[in-house]
Amino acid sequence: MTKIDIFREAAFKENSVWRQVLGICSALAVTNFMRNSLIMGLGVMFSLALSGFTISLIRNHTPRSVRMMVQTLIIASWVIIVDLFLKAYIPDASKQLGPYVGLIITNCILMGRAEAFAAKNTPLDSMVDGIGAGFGYTFVLLIISLFREVLGFGSVFGFTFLGDWWPRWSIMAMAPSAFFMLSILFWYIHQKYYIQVKK
Amino acid sequence: MEKEKVEFKETRAYPVIFMIVITIIFVGILAVFYHSTKGRVEQRERIELQKAVLNAFNLPTDNVQENYEAYIKELSFKQEGQEEEITYYQATKDEETLGNAFIIFGKGLWGGITALIAYTPDYQNIINFAIINQSETPGLGGRITEEWFTRQFSDKQIMTGNEVNKFDMVAENADNITSTQVKQITGASLSSRAVLDMITNESQRIIQTLKEAL
Numbered sequence: 001m002t003k004i005d006i007f008r009e010a011a012f013k014e015n016s017v018w019r020q021v022l023g024i025c026s027a028l029a030v031t032n033f034m035r036n037s038l039i040m041g042l043g044v045m046f047s048l049a050l051s052g053f054t055i056s057l058i059r060n061h062t063p064r065s066v067r068m069m070v071q072t073l074i075i076a077s078w079v080i081i082v083d084l085f086l087k088a089y090i091p092d093a094s095k096q097l098g099p100y101v102g103l104i105i106t107n108c109i110l111m112g113r114a115e116a117f118a119a120k121n122t123p124l125d126s127m128v129d130g131i132g133a134g135f136g137y138t139f140v141l142l143i144i145s146l147f148r149e150v151l152g153f154g155s156v157f158g159f160t161f162l163g164d165w166w167p168r169w170s171i172m173a174m175a176p177s178a179f180f181m182l183s184i185l186f187w188y189i190h191q192k193y194y195i196q197v198k199k
Numbered sequence: 200m201e202k203e204k205v206e207f208k209e210t211r212a213y214p215v216i217f218m219i220v221i222t223i224i225f226v227g228i229l230a231v232f233y234h235s236t237k238g239r240v241e242q243r244e245r246i247e248l249q250k251a252v253l254n255a256f257n258l259p260t261d262n263v264q265e266n267y268e269a270y271i272k273e274l275s276f277k278q279e280g281q282e283e284e285i286t287y288y289q290a291t292k293d294e295e296t297l298g299n300a301f302i303i304f305g306k307g308l309w310g311g312i313t314a315l316i317a318y319t320p321d322y323q324n325i326i327n328f329a330i331i332n333q334s335e336t337p338g339l340g341g342r343i344t345e346e347w348f349t350r351q352f353s354d355k356q357i358m359t360g361n362e363v364n365k366f367d368m369v370a371e372n373a374d375n376i377t378s379t380q381v382k383q384i385t386g387a388s389l390s391s392r393a394v395l396d397m398i399t400n401e402s403q404r405i406i407q408t409l410k411e412a413l
Contacts, residue, residue: 029336032339058221061208061217062217063208063213063214063217065214066214066217066218069218070217070218070221073221073222073225074221074225077225077228077229080229081228081229081232084232084233084236084240085236087236087240088236088239088240088243089239091243091247095332170385170386171386173339173386174339174386
């Protein structure tokens with residue numbers, strides 16, 4: 001498999017959110033603003049790529065009995081580094097995402113990719129897989145947040161373009177709308193790309 | 200019978216040693232990264248607080264550090280029987296005291312809220328109020344930091360006689376609100392309530408403590 005194939009497979013064909021139903025908690029929580037979604041997505045992508053690379057690098061020496069502890073340690077370390085980086089260099093984003101950045105550690109996509117890919121493949125391939133999975137995750141977050149922010153706040157990336165004539169749908173800023181949007185997205189993707197292929 | 204040679208990787212000690220080594224390596228990396236960003240984070244937090252204090256007294260923030268040194272004095276007092284000192288910020292301009300600002304704490308929906316509140320020198324009115332730290336839901340409770348929300352407390356009377364005033368919440372789009380009413384954030388009534396409770400409870404505590412201490 002070429003690097004591009006690995007990326008495509010991780011990002012779209014086997015997308016962690018719509019195909020494997022992983023990373024749902026954060027997809028529901030941070031998608032009321034596109035800016036938060038983008039930063040969260042980049043944080044996950046960075047953590048996935050680096051943790052995948054590191055886990056793969058030591059895979060031949062990692063004892064099977066403690067492999068999950070090692071993976072958690074590596075993932076947690078990279079996530080803390082992302083958190084510290086945001087605090088030091090992008091403080092506004094850190095303030096907005098404060099409670100969620102730490103939650104990247106518990107994002108199932110990271111453990112999922114570590115077990116399914118990084119533990120069996122080369123470091124470079126694992127890094128590409130991490131970037132792909134992170135890209136796919138960010139893509140989903142941005143699609144959901146685009147609808148939620150436009151309908152809920154009349155803005156895109158914080159820039160208001162819908163005037164006062166638009167009645168802000170406050171439900172779009174709240175958790176229930178994330179469930180609706182995620183379900184609609186799942187249904188659409190599966191109808192268009194998976195169910196028809198089966199037929 | 201010849202004893203079979205067991206590779207080190209096959210021994211029971213290997214996973215333990217491996218885990219210890221890998222933990223030391225990663226904790227070391229984290230420690231280095233933490234110390235390399237610590238100074239920057241602390242400096243940013245200090246400037247942010249200074250800016251919030253200047254804003255609390257409607258003082259210019261074009262040159263934060265210079266203006267802070269010119270207008271603000273950091274004072275503290277000790278409550279009887281308490282170990283901890285309470286630090287507050289006093290603003291003076293043209294030899295006239297503008298007021299005193301305090302850092303206050305409250306409990307939000309998901310975690311603690313830290314804010315800054317500035318009172319007039321007689322502690323009868325709030326000059327300004329601002330949120331410093333919070334962990335409410337982004338886009339919902341997180342809107343407690345928005346200026347339209349915090350500015351509602353500016354010039355509000357906090358004391359009537361010896362009693363701290365309590366504020367009532369009204370809908371975000373309400374018209375003609377009274378001086379004891381505050382517009383809540385739509386979809387975040389718990390976070391809005393947390394802010395109101397924090398202002399009332401902390402004002403009560405500060406004024407009571409001042410009475411006892413001074």
